[in-house]
Amino acid sequence: MEFKQVVLITGASTGFGRLMAETLARHGHTVYASMRGPGGKNATNASEIRALAKRESLALHVVELDVTSDESVERAVSVVVEQAGSIDVAINNAGYVLNGLAEAATAEQVRQIMDTNYLGPVRVNRAVLPHMRRQRSGLLLHISSGAGRVVIPSIGLYCASKFALEALAETYHYELAPQGIDSSIVEPGAYQTPVFGNMVKAADQERTETYGVANGILGKVNGVFAKSAGNPQEVADAVLQIVETPAGQRKLRYRVSAASLGVDEINALCESVQSQLFAALGLAEDVTFARRSAAGAD
Numbered sequence: 433m434e435f436k437q438v439v440l441i442t443g444a445s446t447g448f449g450r451l452m453a454e455t456l457a458r459h460g461h462t463v464y465a466s467m468r469g470p471g472g473k474n475a476t477n478a479s480e481i482r483a484l485a486k487r488e489s490l491a492l493h494v495v496e497l498d499v500t501s502d503e504s505v506e507r508a509v510s511v512v513v514e515q516a517g518s519i520d521v522a523i524n525n526a527g528y529v530l531n532g533l534a535e536a537a538t539a540e541q542v543r544q545i546m547d548t549n550y551l552g553p554v555r556v557n558r559a560v561l562p563h564m565r566r567q568r569s570g571l572l573l574h575i576s577s578g579a580g581r582v583v584i585p586s587i588g589l590y591c592a593s594k595f596a597l598e599a600l601a602e603t604y605h606y607e608l609a610p611q612g613i614d615s616s617i618v619e620p621g622a623y624q625t626p627v628f629g630n631m632v633k634a635a636d637q638e639r640t641e642t643y644g645v646a647n648g649i650l651g652k653v654n655g656v657f658a659k660s661a662g663n664p665q666e667v668a669d670a671v672l673q674i675v676e677t678p679a680g681q682r683k684l685r686y687r688v689s690a691a692s693l694g695v696d697e698i699n700a701l702c703e704s705v706q707s708q709l710f711a712a713l714g715l716a717e718d719v720t721f722a723r724r725s726a727a728g729a730d
């Protein structure tokens with residue numbers, strides 16, 4: 433693709449976000465690797481990214497962004513638009529896992545995970561969309577998970593946050609197409625990133641202890657994750673391909689995983705069910721026409 437994109441990535445201090453930032457910048461895109469506390473908790477990560485940018489002459493910048501704060505999101509988006517003149521791609525990547533039986537998580541812990549994994553993208557998308565609408569192009573990319581399509585006991589509240597993210601991203605996919613803006617979802621399987629070390633434990637251990645056998649689910653699931661050996665660069669490479677796919681030709685969902693675990697089947701079935709629903713609601717033409725025009729076919 434000749435046209436190079438201006439890309440904002442959330443949660444780019446480590447893991448997928450960091451790899452995406454480096455990969456996209458190495459392919460000539462202008463990248464804003466955003467993170468919390470680039471002068472504090474992430475000072476080392478921020479200076480490593482800046483050093484890489486200097487060493488390899490990359491258009492790779494660090495910007496402060498906490499997805500739980502409206503003000504922080506709006507400030508970061510303003511910085512990108514002021515410096516780069518536009519914003520073409522927003523990658524909603526920041527997120528974490530709440531680990532434990534559903535009943536053991538307090539309401540405050542559930543509020544916090546929804547604030548990051550779901551409301552974070554709501555904030556970012558609302559901040560970037562007026563700019564994308566003005567240029568009548570753009571891509572909202574959402575890093576969901578296989579756990580956004582199937583439910584895994586012991587991380588069920590994380591699943592709930594990713595299910596919510598999936599619904600948000602899919603709604604945008606249909607609603608924004610007439611404006612030439614794409615919304616897509618990436619569903620990674622389990623990959624070795626710092627995510628497992630960053631898991632937050634459900635706080636009410638007393639309740640966990642009442643579960644007896646079900647309590648063993650925790651150990652089994654965590655044991656499987658600990659053994660996951662996928663190379664996270666696969667996710668960054670998939671994101672590069674999506675970013676470089678022409679507007680209107682991007683798919684709604686991309687499963688990136690060595691094992692499908694039924695997620696591809698669910699996605700195919702949902703696509704067919706959605707088409708039937710649009711036909712029943714009399715929306716089939718609107719949705720299809722919008723996507724064809726965005727792709728330049730009409």
Ligand SMILES: NC(=O)c1ccc[n+]([C@@H]2O[C@H](COP(=O)([O-])OP(=O)(O)OC[C@H]3O[C@@H](n4cnc5c(N)ncnc54)[C@H](OP(=O)(O)O)[C@@H]3O)[C@@H](O)[C@H]2O)c1
Nearest residue numbers: 443445446447448498499525526527577622623625626627
């Ligand atoms: N690794 C996997 O197996 C896997 C599988 C499926 C989906 N995912 C998803 O992939 C995404 C990236 O995870 P990862 O695996 O790369 O793990 P990671 O290395 O732990 O990355 C998570 C990133 O999110 C950031 N973050 C958390 N809360 C934030 C906030 N309020 N504001 C801004 N940034 C925040 C973290 O920043 P700090 O450094 O400030 O904490 C970190 O940079 C997540 O959404 C995760 O759910 C991961």
